[in-house]
Amino acid sequence: MNIPPRHPHRVGAALPAKGRTWAAISADLQEMKAGDPDWKGGRLPALTYFLDEATYEVQGQAYQRFISEPVGFPSSGRMLQEIFSMALPLFAAPEEAGASFTTGGTESVFQAIKTARGRTRDLRNDRYGRFNIVAPETAHPCLDKAAELMDIEVRRVAVDDERRGHAASVQAAMDDRTMMVYASAPCYPFGVFDRIEELGALAQSAGVWLHVDACWGGFLAPFAKKLGRPIPRWDFSVAGVSSISADLHKFGYAPKGASLVMYRDAAVQRYERFEFSNWPRGSYVSPSFLGTKPAGAVASAWSVLQFLGEEGFMGATAKVLEATARLVAGVNAIPGLRCVEPAGECAIVVFESTDAGVDITAVAERLLARGWVRGQMREPRGIHQGVNPAHLESMGDYLRELADATEYVRANRVTGKFNEHTY
Numbered sequence: 001m002n003i004p005p006r007h008p009h010r011v012g013a014a015l016p017a018k019g020r021t022w023a024a025i026s027a028d029l030q031e032m033k034a035g036d037p038d039w040k041g042g043r044l045p046a047l048t049y050f051l052d053e054a055t056y057e058v059q060g061q062a063y064q065r066f067i068s069e070p071v072g073f074p075s076s077g078r079m080l081q082e083i084f085s086m087a088l089p090l091f092a093a094p095e096e097a098g099a100s101f102t103t104g105g106t107e108s109v110f111q112a113i114k115t116a117r118g119r120t121r122d123l124r125n126d127r128y129g130r131f132n133i134v135a136p137e138t139a140h141p142c143l144d145k146a147a148e149l150m151d152i153e154v155r156r157v158a159v160d161d162e163r164r165g166h167a168a169s170v171q172a173a174m175d176d177r178t179m180m181v182y183a184s185a186p187c188y189p190f191g192v193f194d195r196i197e198e199l200g201a202l203a204q205s206a207g208v209w210l211h212v213d214a215c216w217g218g219f220l221a222p223f224a225k226k227l228g229r230p231i232p233r234w235d236f237s238v239a240g241v242s243s244i245s246a247d248l249h250k251f252g253y254a255p256k257g258a259s260l261v262m263y264r265d266a267a268v269q270r271y272e273r274f275e276f277s278n279w280p281r282g283s284y285v286s287p288s289f290l291g292t293k294p295a296g297a298v299a300s301a302w303s304v305l306q307f308l309g310e311e312g313f314m315g316a317t318a319k320v321l322e323a324t325a326r327l328v329a330g331v332n333a334i335p336g337l338r339c340v341e342p343a344g345e346c347a348i349v350v351f352e353s354t355d356a357g358v359d360i361t362a363v364a365e366r367l368l369a370r371g372w373v374r375g376q377m378r379e380p381r382g383i384h385q386g387v388n389p390a391h392l393e394s395m396g397d398y399l400r401e402l403a404d405a406t407e408y409v410r411a412n413r414v415t416g417k418f419n420e421h422t423y
């Protein structure tokens, strides 16, 4: 994603010899913020998920109330249990399922892999061997980050003509060192669901773990399905799905630092925990990657779930779906542009140029110059955009600017310089 340059730092600023007033600091913060993208106004394609001011207010107030507390007090223990009880049924989790609260998609995926590796080591009585994970090539890089940390090989395999991960190509890459099959619901590059029913059957017959990364779609897909959208089966109702990651800080409308990793069987969570006692202080147990965890994130996520309720999530999801449908139709109506199909399955849209005279990178640059930050896609060369409720109101303006930018690039034969940076 091409975020405009941040506000220049005060190069060389040192720790002030004397503390400054909050009024002065606050003014500085405000000034720095003024250079950021207008994310509430729908000008950012991902990273922020803005529903409305009322929800934003609840987020902030709840966080503030627990701002310095760690997770571990009775209050956060109760809120965590209630978050799990509110969330698990959305994913068709069985009675014996368990969950952990983490700081984001990356940590949730890390935890799922650590848990799966611990269990695989036990089941195969193999503590030191190197395992592998087979994943469609569209899997999020947090998989590779976790695998690098845990010295696990990742085998990325081809997707089908709808860009969905599927059993045949995954199976061809599996061997007796495979500990996990990885699938996305949906994948970040194209917003399509992998063929999770097929992958579940494969994982079950091979006796390996299937992790479903629903970091993006976890808090969208259940409500989209209730709204009648044709969402493929992907959750714990699919036999073979062992764990699911779903981010509260995306479409759960919680502030940053909130995600869930859920397990079909809570018994496996003994592999998730880190336990240590070989030092003078005593035994140390931590449920996930972080040591001290922020209770503010828990309080805020709990409060937003309570504030929105099912009705609020249905309304938010309806906005996302409407904005996505308008984006797809609007892009396809602009001469020289076309959405990559299947388009808009789960709030991610990629579009490309169909006209040799329209350089799509130049279109992205033109949009950026007008304050519309949009992601650049490498393969196929295109523009990548996630959709959240904030995009609905600005969609008309955006489509007009997109049509203008496309026309400008065509008329002036502008070419752009592709920017590899994802985010």
Ligand SMILES: Cc1ncc(COP(=O)(O)O)c(C=O)c1O
Pocket (backbone or CB within 6 Å): 103, 104, 105, 106, 107, 140, 142, 184, 186, 187, 188, 213, 214, 215, 216, 247
């Ligand atoms: C499918 C998917 N998985 C994982 C992640 C990583 O999440 P985070 O940035 O919260 O670590 C993302 C982020 O966009 C995602 O879309």
